[in-house]
Every structure is written in C-alpha cells, then in structure tokens.
Amino acid sequence: MGYFVITIGILLAGLIVFCFIYFLIKKPDDPSSDANQMSLVLRRILLGYFLLLGALLISLLVDLNMVNFPESAVSIQMTPPATAFPASNPTVANPPAGSNTTAPQTSGSEATGPQGPVILQVIPRITSGSPPTTYLAVYGTNLKAGSQIRINGQIRGTNALGTDLLEAQPEASDIQGKGTITVDVITKDTPGKVSNCIIVAIEKPTAPLNLGKCKPYITREVQLLLIVLAAGALGCLIHGLRSIAVFIGNRNAVSSWFWWYITRPLLGMAMSLIFYSLLRGGFLAGTQADAKVISPFGVLAIGALVGMFTDKAVGKLAEIFDMLFRSKADEANKDTIKKVTIKTTVLPDGTVGTPYRFQLEANDGSPSLTWIITDLPAGLTADPKTGVISGTPTGPASPNNLVKIVVNDGPGNTDSKSLNLTIH
Numbered sequence: 001m002g003y004f005v006i007t008i009g010i011l012l013a014g015l016i017v018f019c020f021i022y023f024l025i026k027k028p029d030d031p032s033s034d035a036n037q038m039s040l041v042l043r044r045i046l047l048g049y050f051l052l053l054g055a056l057l058i059s060l061l062v063d064l065n066m067v068n069f070p071e072s073a074v075s076i077q078m079t080p081p082a083t084a085f086p087a088s089n090p091t092v093a094n095p096p097a098g099s100n101t102t103a104p105q106t107s108g109s110e111a112t113g114p115q116g117p118v119i120l121q122v123i124p125r126i127t128s129g130s131p132p133t134t135y136l137a138v139y140g141t142n143l144k145a146g147s148q149i150r151i152n153g154q155i156r157g158t159n160a161l162g163t164d165l166l167e168a169q170p171e172a173s174d175i176q177g178k179g180t181i182t183v184d185v186i187t188k189d190t191p192g193k194v195s196n197c198i199i200v201a202i203e204k205p206t207a208p209l210n211l212g213k214c215k216p217y218i219t220r221e222v223q224l225l226l227i228v229l230a231a232g233a234l235g236c237l238i239h240g241l242r243s244i245a246v247f248i249g250n251r252n253a254v255s256s257w258f259w260w261y262i263t264r265p266l267l268g269m270a271m272s273l274i275f276y277s278l279l280r281g282g283f284l285a286g287t288q289a290d291a292k293v294i295s296p297f298g299v300l301a302i303g304a305l306v307g308m309f310t311d312k313a314v315g316k317l318a319e320i321f322d323m324l325f326r327s328k329a330d331e332a333n334k335d336t337i338k339k340v341t342i343k344t345t346v347l348p349d350g351t352v353g354t355p356y357r358f359q360l361e362a363n364d365g366s367p368s369l370t371w372i373i374t375d376l377p378a379g380l381t382a383d384p385k386t387g388v389i390s391g392t393p394t395g396p397a398s399p400n401n402l403v404k405i406v407v408n409d410g411p412g413n414t415d416s417k418s419l420n421l422t423i424h
Contacts, residue, residue: 076124116193232272233265235307268307360387
C-alpha cells in the first residue's frame, strides 16, 4: 500500500494546485455569488477532493495498522564491536578497608597482556515468547569461568556460553525508564577484577512505516497519534460526503458551503486528537494506559466516531470542561441573577389610524432579553429584541382583547402576562 499512498498523495496535491489556479483565474470574490447554486466545477472539485482524500486516509490507516512492532517494552541497542583492544582494568572490586586499591605493578611478560576481563561488545537477545524475555550477551577476553555480569553496578545471574561469551538477564528495573545502562564484568578472583564499562542505549521500540521507497521508523505512540488523526479526518469526510451528496441530489447545494466541506476533515483531526488526549490522560477512562496495551483498532474506531459525530463530541468536551473548571464564583454569579419578571402592568389604549408606540419593561434577569408578543390588534407589531409595540392600528379592538407577553433572559428564565389592549 506504500506506493498507493504516494500516488494518491501526488494526485491530491495536483488537485489542490488546480484549485489554487482556478480561484486565481476566476477570482470568486463577489459576496452575492455565495448565495447561488454551487457551480458544476466546484462540485467536481469537491467530489474529487473527497474521493482522493478518502482513498489516501484509508490506505494510510491500512499501512499504519500493518506496522509490526517488537513485543518487548524497550529496545536495547547493540554496541558496535571494539575497533581497538581496550586496556585492561584490573581494579579490585570492593576492597577491604585500609587496603591499597591501586593495581599491583607487574613486569616482564605479565605487563604485556591484559590482566583482567575486557568487554569488546554487548549484544542484546530477545526471545519470541509471550511475554518476550531480554538477555544481554557480553563478548570479550579473559572472561574466566565464574565471572559475573553487572548491570548498573548490580550483579545479575550469569551463564557462560563460551570461553569468551557470557549472558545475563536484566531485571525490569534495570531497563524500564532508563535512557542508558552500564554493563561490566567482575571476576571471582580474590580480590575480584572489574572489566572496562560499556554504556548501552535503551530506546523505545520502533518499526518502519511502509510509504513506498520512504520507510520512516516510528514508535507506538507516533503510530497511535497518526491513526487517530487519520481516522478523525476520515470520519468527518464520511459525514461531509454524505451531506454534499444529499444536497446535490436535491439541487440545493449553495456555493457558500464549499469551504465548510473543504475544512471539515481538519476539524475532525483536531477533535479526534483532543478526545484521544483526554482518554490517554485518564480524564475519561480514569487511568492512564501504556501504548503497548492499546489496540490500534480501538483508537481508529474512537477517532472515526468523533469525526463522524463532531457536534456530539463537542458537547461531551463541554461537559468535561464544566466538570473540571467549575468554580464557586460561577455558582455565586448564578445566585446574584434574579429571575426576570415583567414590570409592565397596563397597556395604554390606542386609536384607529393613529400611530401607536409603547415600550414594555422587565425587572432583573440578564441584560439580553427576548420578547414574544402575540395576539396584537391588526396593524401593530412587536420587536422581539427591544419589547417595543409599534404601528398604526387598522381596526378597533374590544377591551377584552388580551395580548400575550412572554420575556426570556439568557440563562433561560421566563415570565409571562396577558394584558388588555383596547383600540378605539
């Protein structure tokens, strides 16, 4: 699928360049054209964009889910073989108090060869079991029988695989959360001699992502992030493709919605990333999870669903925000805002053919009020924002004519009255 991803990416880039050139030539800057039906060229561009982007995202998701990571939690890097013979280090291990820790002087043939063990290379070995087991093989010289491998200064159980080859199994505490570890060998001589120290790098496992000739190595965390971004864009793309197909089929696709459809996948990517971060951070699940135990298919499903139902995802995020950042000041502010009430108690009479104007009033509530006034006499209207009744009555209204008045403030509080309005 790697070459397919590259091909679709090139076609999508070509479509974007075509769109750029098209808009430069056409210069669709007239605001009045936004209300017109979407042109055939724009429809074709939009459908081509959806189909190419959908193929790119699907093929990328397939490649991401096919990445095969090693089963081990960490990756121990093999040290390169020594290019020169390291000097021996006949240091006495844990010498008794008061003793001289300096290596004794030798002469003659004894001084020409290494007196202690020397490590030339450290080679990691990982079994294919479940869970896998990690071993460190140490190759060197003067690795006498009974020599033991030390990892970070701690002796570990050692097996002799040959005259110059030892192997030990590190404990989880030796490698978890470490950037490097130290490896050396100590002999059983009295006093014990310590070899040269080798620093071994510890990294997170990586695996190649197949993108044709380009095969970048990624970690599990990067894989999951790419999956959730691609799945979120794919979910929004599915929603947008279904929507534009319905509008085109009903012949009511409007030009002003063109850029809404173009930017929809970007919104899906952003929402999926935020939702995934909340899940991984433990805000929704309650506990954090290691990337090794997270199923890529589960991440794909979450990202796609968030993309397809972005509005509901936004509502869920709003609930989380209110729960995390609710303050006592917010509750106090709610208590200080009293329920809105209609202050007006009487409507003045009017006369047929004479202009009429009256301002309704309300007490308390929020500053932004909405008025709903019904059953007005003929010729009169009401402004829902200001609560002003105005107009010129065209016919009489009896004293029993009741005008229904409802006021609503921002927090959702309402009050209603029915008042007489007589037109003579």
